[in-house]
Amino acid sequence: MEIVIVPDAAAGGELIATAIAELLTGKPDALVGVATGSTPLPIYQALAAKVRAGALDVSRARICQLDEYVGLPKGHPESYRSVVLREVLEPLGISESAFLGPDGSASDIAAAATAYDHSLAEAGGVDLQLLGIGTDGHIGFNEPCSSLASRTRIKTLTEQTRVDNARFFDSLDEVPHHVITQGIGTILEARHLVLLATGEAKAEAVAQAVEGPLSAFVPASALQLHPHATVVVDEAAATRLKLTDYFRATYAAKPAWQSL
Numbered sequence: 001m002e003i004v005i006v007p008d009a010a011a012g013g014e015l016i017a018t019a020i021a022e023l024l025t026g027k028p029d030a031l032v033g034v035a036t037g038s039t040p041l042p043i044y045q046a047l048a049a050k051v052r053a054g055a056l057d058v059s060r061a062r063i064c065q066l067d068e069y070v071g072l073p074k075g076h077p078e079s080y081r082s083v084v085l086r087e088v089l090e091p092l093g094i095s096e097s098a099f100l101g102p103d104g105s106a107s108d109i110a111a112a113a114t115a116y117d118h119s120l121a122e123a124g125g126v127d128l129q130l131l132g133i134g135t136d137g138h139i140g141f142n143e144p145c146s147s148l149a150s151r152t153r154i155k156t157l158t159e160q161t162r163v164d165n166a167r168f169f170d171s172l173d174e175v176p177h178h179v180i181t182q183g184i185g186t187i188l189e190a191r192h193l194v195l196l197a198t199g200e201a202k203a204e205a206v207a208q209a210v211e212g213p214l215s216a217f218v219p220a221s222a223l224q225l226h227p228h229a230t231v232v233v234d235e236a237a238a239t240r241l242k243l244t245d246y247f248r249a250t251y252a253a254k255p256a257w258q259s260l
Protein backbone atom coordinates (compact mmCIF):
# COMPACT_ATOMS: atom_id res chain seq x y z
CA MET A 1 0.00 0.00 0.00
CA GLU A 2 1.13 3.50 -0.70
CA ILE A 3 0.27 6.00 2.03
CA VAL A 4 0.23 9.66 1.03
CA ILE A 5 -0.14 12.31 3.72
CA VAL A 6 -1.55 15.58 2.42
CA PRO A 7 -2.05 18.86 4.28
CA ASP A 8 -5.84 18.91 4.00
CA ALA A 9 -8.92 17.54 2.25
CA ALA A 10 -8.62 19.93 -0.70
CA ALA A 11 -5.05 18.77 -1.39
CA GLY A 12 -6.23 15.15 -1.24
CA GLY A 13 -9.04 15.94 -3.67
CA GLU A 14 -6.67 17.62 -6.10
CA LEU A 15 -4.13 14.78 -5.95
CA ILE A 16 -6.72 12.09 -6.60
CA ALA A 17 -8.48 14.13 -9.31
CA THR A 18 -5.11 14.43 -11.05
CA ALA A 19 -4.65 10.65 -10.89
CA ILE A 20 -8.13 10.14 -12.40
CA ALA A 21 -7.34 12.70 -15.12
CA GLU A 22 -4.13 10.81 -15.96
CA LEU A 23 -6.08 7.54 -16.11
CA LEU A 24 -8.65 9.06 -18.47
CA THR A 25 -5.94 10.55 -20.66
CA GLY A 26 -4.46 7.09 -21.21
CA LYS A 27 -7.82 5.30 -21.30
CA PRO A 28 -10.65 7.72 -22.19
CA ASP A 29 -13.40 5.13 -21.57
CA ALA A 30 -12.04 4.03 -18.17
CA LEU A 31 -14.61 2.78 -15.66
CA VAL A 32 -14.22 4.87 -12.51
CA GLY A 33 -15.92 3.65 -9.35
CA VAL A 34 -17.15 6.45 -7.13
CA ALA A 35 -18.04 6.56 -3.45
CA THR A 36 -20.63 8.75 -1.76
CA GLY A 37 -20.55 10.50 1.61
CA SER A 38 -18.69 13.70 2.46
CA THR A 39 -15.07 12.64 2.00
CA PRO A 40 -14.86 12.36 -1.81
CA LEU A 41 -16.57 15.70 -2.52
CA PRO A 42 -13.23 17.58 -2.91
CA ILE A 43 -12.24 15.00 -5.55
CA TYR A 44 -15.42 15.64 -7.54
CA GLN A 45 -15.01 19.42 -7.18
CA ALA A 46 -11.41 19.22 -8.41
CA LEU A 47 -12.48 17.04 -11.36
CA ALA A 48 -15.25 19.46 -12.29
CA ALA A 49 -12.77 22.36 -12.17
CA LYS A 50 -10.49 20.50 -14.58
CA VAL A 51 -13.40 19.87 -16.95
CA ARG A 52 -14.49 23.53 -16.80
CA ALA A 53 -10.91 24.64 -17.50
CA GLY A 54 -10.79 22.37 -20.56
CA ALA A 55 -7.96 20.36 -18.99
CA LEU A 56 -9.92 17.10 -18.83
CA ASP A 57 -12.11 15.32 -21.36
CA VAL A 58 -14.63 13.00 -19.70
CA SER A 59 -16.82 12.51 -22.76
CA ARG A 60 -16.10 8.76 -22.90
CA ALA A 61 -15.63 8.13 -19.16
CA ARG A 62 -17.85 5.57 -17.44
CA ILE A 63 -18.85 5.79 -13.79
CA CYS A 64 -20.04 3.11 -11.40
CA GLN A 65 -21.36 3.11 -7.88
CA LEU A 66 -19.98 1.39 -4.79
CA ASP A 67 -23.18 0.91 -2.86
CA GLU A 68 -26.83 1.86 -2.54
CA TYR A 69 -29.44 2.07 0.18
CA VAL A 70 -32.15 -0.58 0.05
CA GLY A 71 -35.75 0.54 0.19
CA LEU A 72 -35.50 4.22 -0.70
CA PRO A 73 -37.93 4.98 -3.54
CA LYS A 74 -36.37 5.64 -6.96
CA GLY A 75 -35.34 9.29 -7.20
CA HIS A 76 -35.12 9.80 -3.42
CA PRO A 77 -32.62 12.67 -3.02
CA GLU A 78 -30.44 10.63 -0.62
CA SER A 79 -30.41 7.45 -2.68
CA TYR A 80 -26.82 7.05 -3.75
CA ARG A 81 -27.88 7.04 -7.38
CA SER A 82 -29.34 10.52 -6.89
CA VAL A 83 -26.23 11.61 -4.98
CA VAL A 84 -23.89 10.41 -7.74
CA LEU A 85 -26.04 12.09 -10.41
CA ARG A 86 -25.96 15.34 -8.42
CA GLU A 87 -22.36 15.33 -7.20
CA VAL A 88 -20.54 13.59 -10.05
CA LEU A 89 -22.40 13.13 -13.34
CA GLU A 90 -24.11 16.53 -13.61
CA PRO A 91 -21.05 18.66 -12.68
CA LEU A 92 -18.87 16.63 -15.05
CA GLY A 93 -21.44 16.56 -17.84
CA ILE A 94 -21.48 12.75 -18.00
CA SER A 95 -24.67 11.14 -19.28
CA GLU A 96 -26.64 8.75 -17.07
CA SER A 97 -26.25 6.14 -19.82
CA ALA A 98 -22.53 5.93 -18.88
CA PHE A 99 -23.44 5.08 -15.29
CA LEU A 100 -23.75 1.67 -13.64
CA GLY A 101 -25.29 1.17 -10.22
CA PRO A 102 -27.20 -1.43 -8.21
CA ASP A 103 -30.99 -1.18 -7.96
CA GLY A 104 -31.81 -0.67 -4.29
CA SER A 105 -35.53 -0.52 -4.99
CA ALA A 106 -35.70 -3.90 -6.77
CA SER A 107 -38.25 -6.41 -5.50
CA ASP A 108 -35.55 -9.12 -5.55
CA ILE A 109 -32.54 -7.48 -3.87
CA ALA A 110 -30.37 -10.59 -3.98
CA ALA A 111 -30.87 -10.85 -7.75
CA ALA A 112 -30.21 -7.12 -8.18
CA ALA A 113 -26.94 -7.44 -6.24
CA THR A 114 -25.76 -10.40 -8.30
CA ALA A 115 -26.77 -8.65 -11.52
CA TYR A 116 -24.71 -5.61 -10.54
CA ASP A 117 -21.66 -7.75 -9.85
CA HIS A 118 -22.04 -9.29 -13.32
CA SER A 119 -22.53 -5.92 -14.98
CA LEU A 120 -19.20 -4.70 -13.57
CA ALA A 121 -17.44 -7.74 -15.00
CA GLU A 122 -19.20 -7.34 -18.36
CA ALA A 123 -18.09 -3.71 -18.46
CA GLY A 124 -14.49 -4.93 -18.32
CA GLY A 125 -13.96 -4.35 -14.61
CA VAL A 126 -13.35 -1.19 -12.64
CA ASP A 127 -10.16 0.70 -13.52
CA LEU A 128 -10.00 2.90 -10.44
CA GLN A 129 -12.26 2.56 -7.40
CA LEU A 130 -12.54 5.47 -4.98
CA LEU A 131 -13.18 4.51 -1.38
CA GLY A 132 -13.95 6.28 1.85
CA ILE A 133 -13.64 4.61 5.23
CA GLY A 134 -16.21 4.36 7.99
CA THR A 135 -15.33 5.16 11.60
CA ASP A 136 -15.81 1.40 12.15
CA GLY A 137 -13.35 0.55 9.37
CA HIS A 138 -15.91 -0.29 6.68
CA ILE A 139 -15.27 0.13 2.95
CA GLY A 140 -18.31 0.33 0.74
CA PHE A 141 -20.81 -0.85 3.31
CA ASN A 142 -18.86 -3.95 4.21
CA GLU A 143 -19.31 -3.61 7.93
CA PRO A 144 -16.97 -5.30 10.47
CA CYS A 145 -16.81 -9.08 10.04
CA SER A 146 -17.76 -8.95 6.35
CA SER A 147 -16.12 -11.78 4.44
CA LEU A 148 -12.91 -10.66 2.77
CA ALA A 149 -14.06 -12.69 -0.27
CA SER A 150 -17.60 -11.26 -0.34
CA ARG A 151 -19.40 -10.34 -3.54
CA THR A 152 -22.00 -7.63 -4.08
CA ARG A 153 -24.89 -8.39 -1.73
CA ILE A 154 -27.26 -6.98 0.87
CA LYS A 155 -25.74 -5.89 4.18
CA THR A 156 -27.20 -4.55 7.41
CA LEU A 157 -25.72 -1.24 8.55
CA THR A 158 -24.31 -1.02 12.06
CA GLU A 159 -25.95 1.46 14.40
CA GLN A 160 -22.70 3.47 14.29
CA THR A 161 -22.93 3.83 10.49
CA ARG A 162 -26.61 4.80 10.65
CA VAL A 163 -25.79 7.45 13.25
CA ASP A 164 -22.84 8.68 11.12
CA ASN A 165 -25.14 8.96 8.07
CA ALA A 166 -28.11 10.50 9.89
CA ARG A 167 -26.81 13.96 8.97
CA PHE A 168 -28.08 13.40 5.43
CA PHE A 169 -31.65 12.68 6.62
CA ASP A 170 -34.19 14.54 8.74
CA SER A 171 -33.91 11.96 11.53
CA LEU A 172 -32.09 8.75 12.44
CA ASP A 173 -35.33 6.82 11.90
CA GLU A 174 -35.21 7.68 8.19
CA VAL A 175 -31.76 6.13 7.65
CA PRO A 176 -32.28 2.75 5.96
CA HIS A 177 -31.06 -0.34 7.81
CA HIS A 178 -29.95 -2.16 4.66
CA VAL A 179 -27.76 -1.52 1.65
CA ILE A 180 -26.52 -3.27 -1.46
CA THR A 181 -22.74 -2.98 -1.43
CA GLN A 182 -19.95 -4.20 -3.64
CA GLY A 183 -18.35 -7.01 -1.65
CA ILE A 184 -14.76 -6.86 -0.49
CA GLY A 185 -13.88 -9.48 -3.10
CA THR A 186 -15.60 -7.33 -5.73
CA ILE A 187 -13.77 -4.19 -4.61
CA LEU A 188 -10.43 -6.01 -4.68
CA GLU A 189 -10.95 -6.75 -8.40
CA ALA A 190 -10.65 -3.07 -9.33
CA ARG A 191 -7.28 -2.40 -10.94
CA HIS A 192 -6.45 0.52 -8.63
CA LEU A 193 -7.98 1.26 -5.23
CA VAL A 194 -7.75 4.82 -3.92
CA LEU A 195 -8.99 5.45 -0.40
CA LEU A 196 -9.31 9.00 0.90
CA ALA A 197 -9.70 9.66 4.63
CA THR A 198 -9.90 13.09 6.18
CA GLY A 199 -10.47 14.34 9.71
CA GLU A 200 -9.53 13.07 13.13
CA ALA A 201 -12.66 10.91 13.42
CA LYS A 202 -11.09 8.57 10.83
CA ALA A 203 -7.61 8.40 12.41
CA GLU A 204 -8.14 5.21 14.40
CA ALA A 205 -9.82 3.35 11.53
CA VAL A 206 -7.01 4.41 9.17
CA ALA A 207 -4.31 3.23 11.59
CA GLN A 208 -5.99 -0.15 12.02
CA ALA A 209 -6.51 -0.58 8.29
CA VAL A 210 -2.97 0.40 7.32
CA GLU A 211 -0.81 -0.77 10.22
CA GLY A 212 -3.03 -3.32 11.92
CA PRO A 213 -3.41 -6.98 10.98
CA LEU A 214 -5.47 -8.11 8.01
CA SER A 215 -8.83 -8.73 9.61
CA ALA A 216 -12.47 -9.00 8.62
CA PHE A 217 -13.11 -6.97 11.78
CA VAL A 218 -11.50 -4.00 9.96
CA PRO A 219 -12.75 -4.42 6.38
CA ALA A 220 -10.49 -1.65 5.04
CA SER A 221 -7.47 -3.77 6.03
CA ALA A 222 -8.35 -5.84 2.93
CA LEU A 223 -6.50 -3.15 0.94
CA GLN A 224 -3.35 -4.86 2.24
CA LEU A 225 -4.17 -7.68 -0.18
CA HIS A 226 -4.30 -5.45 -3.24
CA PRO A 227 -1.27 -4.97 -5.51
CA HIS A 228 -2.12 -1.32 -6.26
CA ALA A 229 -3.79 0.40 -3.33
CA THR A 230 -3.27 4.05 -2.44
CA VAL A 231 -4.39 5.55 0.86
CA VAL A 232 -4.50 9.34 0.91
CA VAL A 233 -4.93 10.87 4.36
CA ASP A 234 -4.88 14.43 5.62
CA GLU A 235 -2.80 15.37 8.66
CA ALA A 236 -5.75 14.88 11.02
CA ALA A 237 -6.54 11.37 9.74
CA ALA A 238 -2.82 10.48 9.98
CA THR A 239 -2.48 11.22 13.69
CA ARG A 240 -2.66 7.58 14.86
CA LEU A 241 -0.24 6.21 12.27
CA LYS A 242 3.16 5.13 13.61
CA LEU A 243 5.13 5.16 10.35
CA THR A 244 4.34 8.71 9.23
CA ASP A 245 8.03 9.64 8.79
CA TYR A 246 8.56 6.63 6.56
CA PHE A 247 5.39 7.33 4.53
CA ARG A 248 6.37 10.97 4.01
CA ALA A 249 9.94 10.04 3.00
CA THR A 250 8.73 7.35 0.59
CA TYR A 251 6.33 9.72 -1.14
CA ALA A 252 8.90 12.53 -1.28
CA ALA A 253 11.36 10.17 -2.96
CA LYS A 254 8.84 8.99 -5.55
CA PRO A 255 9.95 9.79 -9.10
CA ALA A 256 8.06 12.78 -10.52
CA TRP A 257 6.88 10.76 -13.52
CA GLN A 258 5.21 8.13 -11.38
CA SER A 259 1.64 9.02 -10.48
CA LEU A 260 -0.38 7.45 -7.66
Ligand code: F6R
Pocket: 034, 035, 036, 037, 038, 039, 040, 066, 067, 131, 132, 133, 134, 135, 138, 139, 140, 141
Ligand atom coordinates in the same frame (compact mmCIF):
# COMPACT_ATOMS: atom_id res chain seq x y z
C1 F6R B 1 -20.20 5.47 0.62
C2 F6R B 1 -19.39 4.42 1.22
C3 F6R B 1 -18.92 4.53 2.62
C4 F6R B 1 -18.32 5.89 2.94
C5 F6R B 1 -17.91 5.94 4.42
C6 F6R B 1 -17.33 7.29 4.79
O1 F6R B 1 -20.49 5.15 -0.73
O2 F6R B 1 -19.13 3.47 0.58
O3 F6R B 1 -17.95 3.53 2.85
O4 F6R B 1 -17.22 6.11 2.12
O5 F6R B 1 -19.02 5.66 5.21
O6 F6R B 1 -18.33 8.26 4.66
P1 F6R B 1 -17.96 9.81 4.79
O7 F6R B 1 -17.07 10.13 3.67
O8 F6R B 1 -19.28 10.53 4.68
O9 F6R B 1 -17.31 9.96 6.12
